[in-house]
Amino acid sequence: MDDPAIDALTCSARGCRAPAEWALRWNNPRRHETDRRKTWLACGEHRPSLGDFLDVRGFLREVVPVAGSPTLES
Template sequence: MTTPSPDEAPICSARGCRAPARFQLRWQNPRLHPPERRKTWLACPDHRASLGDFLDARGFLREVVPLPGSPTLGS
C-alpha cells in the first residue's frame, strides 16, 4: 500500500476501482508471515464484501476496520 499525498484520498484496492476507500481489510498469510504481521488492502463500500470474501476463503482475513478519517467511523 502506498501512502497518498495529503491532497489525495486513498482509493480502493479492487482492480480497476478508483472509488475512495472507507475500510481497511487487514490480512496475513500464515505460511509466509509471522503472526503479528498484517498486510492491508483498502476497500470502498462496494468492494468491501468481495475483497473480504476473497481473503476469508483463503483463511487470510484477520479484521475489517474503518479507514481513519472515513465517514464510516461515525456510523
Template sequence: MADVSPDQPTSPPICSARGCRASGVWALRWNNPRLHTPERRKTWLACAEHRSTLGDFLDARGFLREVAPVRPSPTLDGVDERDEVTG
C-alpha cells in the first residue's frame, strides 16, 4: 500500500505497466474476488498508452471494477484512501 504522509513530498503517480515511467493518468480499480472482499479495491495507475492493455489484462480475469481519471495533482488525490496502489 502507498504510505503517503501529508508532511512528506510525494512524487507524481507513475504508470503501473512494467518499465513505463510515464505519468499515471487513469486509475484502474480492481479486486480479485477469491482473495478480496467485494468492497475492497486495489488500484493500478495507467498512462494513456497502457490504459487499454492493463485494463484488458484485468478484465480478462474478471478483476476490473472501474476505470477513472486521476485528478491532476502531485499526490494521489485521485485514488480513494481505501485503495491500495500497486504496480
C-alpha cells in the first residue's frame, strides 16, 4: 500500500495489531438504514473468523480490500 493512512490501519480482531488487508462492510438491519455500512478491518488471518461472525447474524454485506473500501476513502 502506498497511502500512509491506510498502512497505519490495524485488524479489528481483539488483541491483533496486524496490518489490515480487508474491509468487512456490514450493517444490522434492525438498527441501521439499508444503505448504511459500518466497517471492520481484518488481517488475512482474521478475515474468515470476523466474516463468519457477521455472516451468521446476517450482517455481512461485502468484503473488499482495504485500499478499495469506499468507507475508508476521504
